[in-house]
Amino acid sequence: MGWLDRWILLILAPMALWILISGLDDLFITAVFFATRRGRFRWPSSEELDACPERRIAILVPLWREQGVIGQMLDRNLAALRYHNYDVFVGVYPNDEPTVQAVTETAARHPRVHMAMASGNGPTSKGDNLNSIFAFLRCFEALRGCHFDVIMTHDAEDLIHPDSLRMINWLSRKYAMVQVPVLALPTGIREFTHGLYCDEFGEYQQKDIPVRQYLGGFLPSNGVGAGFERGALEHLASTRGGRIFDPQCLTEDYENGFGLHALGYPQIFVPLRFSAEGLMATREYFPRGWSAAVRQRSRWVAGIALQGWERHGWRVPWKQIYWFWRDRKGLVGSLLSPLANLVLVYGIGGWLAAGRNPLVWNMARVMPPWLGYCCLSTLEISLVQMAVRMWLSSRIYGWRFAAASPLRLPWGNLVNFVATTRAVAQFLRAHWQKRSLAWMKTDHVYLASGSAAPGQPKLGEVLVRMRSISLGELEDALCACPPDLRLGEYLIARCGLPRERLYQALSTQSGIPLGIPGNLKWSLQATRVLPAEWARRWKVLPYRLVAGQLHVVTSEIPSERMVRELAEISNLELRFRLVLPDHFEALADAYLPAEQPAVSRTVRAAGQRPSAIHFPPPAVIRPLGTGS
16 A cells, blocks of 8 residues: 555645644644633622613514524523513514514514514525614614614524623623623534534633633624624724625624724623523524534635635734634635544554554655654644543533544534535635625524523522512522422412412513413314323313414423423424413313323324314413413
8 A cells, every 4th residue: 555655645744734733823722721711801790780770782683484483582581681671673574474473473472572574585694684673773763762772683593691681781881892602502412413513612612712802803703692882883884884784794793893893892702600500601502413514614614714805805903814814724624624534544544454563554664754743743732622622511511421522523524624615615606606695594493492491590589570579588488398399389378479470480480471362263283283191191282283383381381301202292393381270270171071091001002192182163262361
């Protein structure tokens, strides 16, 4: 195989030099991180956040075909946020009727939610959608006689931390852009694609961005969890025809971060803080499949590296050239990484085949000594960087998950290689055809109903905030409540808490709407989806089937086990509404058939489904509880 070794050496020398230079660059960032990790950021106390006057914040959420997640996203986040002076503006397109319907229903439940209809059909681009929302916001201000001081951006899959608006409110008086960390929600160790996002964002948000800020580099916005001071954003818009976001740029968030820094506005990244209350960060599920990850990453490469190079070149102050280099070096590094992995495997295989004797290893005989030292240095740097990544990932997801980081690295190299080649091809094709790059939208999923959300308020905290009980009563109840009795039931039995108030608090805590909407007809198609036995077991009643979603009422907060077992029956997305127990019993008596004998093991073994619920013909039912 001597001829193959010689060919490998021809490409190994430039490849090893490039990887060594890039590795030394990453090692420099790591060294600065460990030297400055204590930082200079002063965290305000909860009392200081409470005492800070609330500026009016507008949250912009652009949508295209998000009917499956937007209702749950808004319900859950609006229930959890510890802030009052804000509104949510949701951008939709007239030709996206399912999303329009979902937003309309959500806005009926939440007065803070306002639907901004685009003037034309979609999809256009995320930046164009955000500009359309901002135009609607201005009309809203004119009609209501109000003014929003801070503009925030979020996506339809975001799980917003309850204190993020309070922190942005605190910092926005000094900084024109405040970026809250963004982290992937945890998934199983076998999900390699999503695990890449856990590793990469865990390292990026803990190490790279804080070092970038410390060394004076511009901060690219993450696109979500970012708060912009209104005056600074409008100044930026005045430099590009009045548009606060560039509709032609695939990464309008990165462009805004650079633009604000170029205008001299101060920016800040809120560092991750590990505390008993959990991490203050925006959490979300990133793409969990190959094609979705490639599509998203190709958009990032095309927007940040290719469009950024085309728009700005290297014509920036010398302090920022280094950060452009770091943002764009992936164009080469992503293309070389899979080849470097193959060369490494080939080299190890040749060494083992030679009997672990370097003197008879053909590659060692033909390789120049300097190249051997270069390859050894790159290997050592890679091991150091991998150890740092594993440690940073373990701080968020635990050591068991982080231990698989070395296995996910080659997979990540392959994903980035395909994404980069696709981005370059799309960029060149668009230039050849003299057209703009298309918006490659990512499909979104949301945290399952019943899953515990990071930072979710506790029931007692919600009850105190609603003034249903005093803080002293809560403390006494927590001390006296027996372990086998739920806190809510204890407060009802011993403290006289009205059950209606308890369920209002449960609805606020979980983000699940309370009560049945008025003028709603039961769907016979929906009633046949769920077996009657399971309806009784979990105290759920289906009433509506729309857009791949099964809407059910329940008198219990959905548990993970409930959601998991019901998902085994149907692949429809479950959407819950909470009702009081006596209202649920009334519905069950009216619509559930008489209880049948238990299903035998023989039937279960044969794979037969229990009998379905058979409701009477559809009838309009009266609203129960406190539903909207």
